[in-house]
Each structure stands twice: as C-alpha cells, then as structure tokens.
Amino acid sequence: MVKFYSNTYSYDYNFPAVSLAYFLRYPNPYSRHVASTDTIERSFDPETQRLTTVRLHVKQSRLPPAVAKLLPKSAVGQDQDGRAQSFILEKSVVDVREEWMETESKNLDWNNVLSVIERHTFRRPEEESGTADHRTDVSVSVTLKSRIGEQLRKRRQRWGEQATATSVIGAGGEEEPVVKQG
Amino acid sequence: MSASLAPECNEVKERYDTCFLKWYSEKYLRNTATTDECEPLFRQYKTCLTAKKALKERGIDQMLEEARADNKDNDAEYMKPSGR
Numbered sequence: 001m002v003k004f005y006s007n008t009y010s011y012d013y014n015f016p017a018v019s020l021a022y023f024l025r026y027p028n029p030y031s032r033h034v035a036s037t038d039t040i041e042r043s044f045d046p047e048t049q050r051l052t053t054v055r056l057h058v059k060q061s062r063l064p065p066a067v068a069k070l071l072p073k074s075a076v077g078q079d080q081d082g083r084a085q086s087f088i089l090e091k092s093v094v095d096v097r098e099e100w101m102e103t104e105s106k107n108l109d110w111n112n113v114l115s116v117i118e119r120h121t122f123r124r125p126e127e128e129s130g131t132a133d134h135r136t137d138v139s140v141s142v143t144l145k146s147r148i149g150e151q152l153r154k155r156r157q158r159w160g161e162q163a164t165a166t167s168v169i170g171a172g173g174e175e176e177p178v179v180k181q182g
Numbered sequence: 183m184s185a186s187l188a189p190e191c192n193e194v195k196e197r198y199d200t201c202f203l204k205w206y207s208e209k210y211l212r213n214t215a216t217t218d219e220c221e222p223l224f225r226q227y228k229t230c231l232t233a234k235k236a237l238k239e240r241g242i243d244q245m246l247e248e249a250r251a252d253n254k255d256n257d258a259e260y261m262k263p264s265g266r
Contacts (some may be wrong), residue, residue, distance in 0.1 A: 016211040023206065026184045037184035038195065038231065039202075044210075044218035051210060056242065058187050087242060089249060096213055108245040 006141040015099045015124045018136040022092070022101065022122075026057065033060045035085070049097050057088040086110055099124035117143045188236030191227065198223040 011018050026034045034057055041054035061084055087108040094101045101122040107115060119141045186195040201220035209215040218224075230236075237243045 016207075020203075020207055020211065023203070035185065036187040038186050038188075038191075039198070039224070040228070040231070040237075042202075042218070042224060044215065046216055049210075049213065049215070051206075056187070087245060089246070094210075096211055106249070108242070108249055111248075 003144040004141070005144070006139065008137065008139045010125070011136045011138060012134065013136060014134055015101075015122065015136050016096075018122055018138075019094055019096075019101050022103065023053075034058070035060050049095065051094045051096075053090075053092045053094075055090045055092075057090060059086050059088060060084075061086055112147050115145045115147070117145075119143075186231075186236075187240070188231060188234050190234055191230040191236065194223070194227045194230050198227040 013021075025031075026037050036058045038056045039053060040056050041052075043052050044050075045052075088105055089108050090103065090105040092101060092103040101120075103120045103122075104117065105119075106117045121139045123137045123139075125135050125137050183196050183199050186192050198220060201223050205215065205219050209219070232238075237246075
C-alpha cells in the first residue's frame with residue numbers, strides 16, 4: 001500500500017542560506033522531540049564540489065495509547081510513560097556550483113508498520129525570473145508505504161485467485177485482474 | 183548545537199560541528215573549498231561513536247544494514263519490467 005504526497009514551495013532566502021539552515025535545523029524550539037543528531041558519514045569531492053552527508057536523528061515520540069495497546073511491547077520498545085524512540089536516516093547531497101541540494105529522509109525502525117520516505121529538492125530559481133539571488137525553490141515528496149497493508153492485499157489477492165480457480169472451472173486459466181494501488 | 187546520541191561523544195561532536203559549520207559557510211558556500219579541512223576532527227568523532235559502541239548497543243548498525251538490504255529488495259521488486 002503506497003500513498004504519495006508532493007508539494008512545491010519557494011523560500012525568501014538565497015540558496016547558501018537555505019542549505020546552511022538545513023544542516024542547522026535541529027535543535028529548535030518547535031522540534032523538541034528531536035533528541036539527537038549525529039553525522040555518520042560525510043564526503044567532499046573537490047572536483048565536482050559536491051558534499052554528501054549522512055546523518056542520524058533520534059526522535060522521541062509518544063504513541064497514541066490505542067495503538068500502543070495493539071502492538072507487542074517488544075516491537076514498541078517504549079518506556080513506562082509510553083515514550084518510544086525512533087531513528088531517522090537522512091542523506092543529503094549539496095552541489096554549490098550548480099546551486100542545488102537533494103535530501104532524503106527515512107525511518108529506520110517501525111518499517112513493518114509504516115515506512116516514510118521524504119525527499120526535498122532545493123534549487124536556485126531560473127535566471128530570467130530575476131529573483132535567483134534571494135529565493136530558493138523547493139519541491140517536497142513524501143512516500144508512505146505500509147507493509148501490513150501489503151500483506152493484507154496479497155492475502156486478498158490469493159483468496160481471489162483460489163475462488164476463481166474452484167468456482168469457474170474451465171475459465172481458460174485467466175487470472176483475476178489485479179487492482180493496482182498507488 | 184544538537185546533542186549526540188552518545189552523551190560521551192558530545193564534546194568531540196561539538197568540536198567537529200563547529201569546525202564544519204565554519205568551513206561550510208566560509209569556504210564551501212563561497213566556492214573556495216579545496217579539501218574537507220575538518221576531516222581529522224570527523225575521524226575522532228566517528229571513532230568515539232564506534233569505540234563506545236554507541237551505534238551497536240542501540241542496534242542501529244543492524245538497522246542500517248537492513249535499510250540497505252531493503253533498498254535492494256525494493257529495487258528488485260519495483261524496477262523489474264511490469265510486462266504491460
């Protein structure tokens with residue numbers, strides 16, 4: 001099961017300011033749930049002037065009690081207050097010459113329940129618009145994928161196939177058309 | 183400055199982050215960077231994370247491995263020709 005969301009936006013700051021702000025975005029008073037940020041890989045290519053960074057964020061999250069009850073304690077790994085940690089892996093590539101930055105963030109745990117992949121592309125606007133020195137365009141896309149949903153869909157599909165095989169004898173082996181989602 | 187997930191590495195992380203931000207804003211963003219000057223500090227910081235088994239203890243190294251393996255699976259599943 002896949003859901004997709006995308007959006008575009010333009011910041012009132014030039015590209016260097018936006019790319020610096022991206023690296024400095026935690027800690028901030030609006031994201032108190034982000035407990036730590038560590039750089040785990042970083043490489044700079046002098047030839048292309050590209051900078052690649054992999055960072056790991058740890059977030060404290062509080063589950064809705066109803067959801068916490070449904071999941072086994074071992075899967076949640078939360079403490080008494082119902083607080084659970086989750087890990088986010090963020091990869092970014094900055095090209096200062098061409099003035100673009102691409103980022104991808106995804107959750108490392110909880111993947112069986114829901115995996116979220118968030119991509120940002122920051123870009124200097126086209127020259128002719130005359131705003132390139134004080135604006136940065138950004139496009140955001142988020143892909144939500146649930147493996148639980150996928151399992152259910154696969155099972156439903158199998159039932160469908162079995163049902164056709166037994167009830168419609170001599171149907172020429174035609175498979176049930178699979179409804180594609182996403 | 184943001185904290186490290188391993189509190190014992192906070193100090194070396196802060197030294198590295200300070201160095202990186204200075205290099206990033208004063209050299210990299212001005213297109214005058216020739217090398218990553220903070221690499222020695224980064225190595226110290228990374229050594230702290232691995233020596234203290236900060237990533238291992240929290241099971242993160244395994245999750246990283248799984249994330250990489252999962253990507254391969256997904257690529258195989260979604261990149262194959264759909265036959266339509």
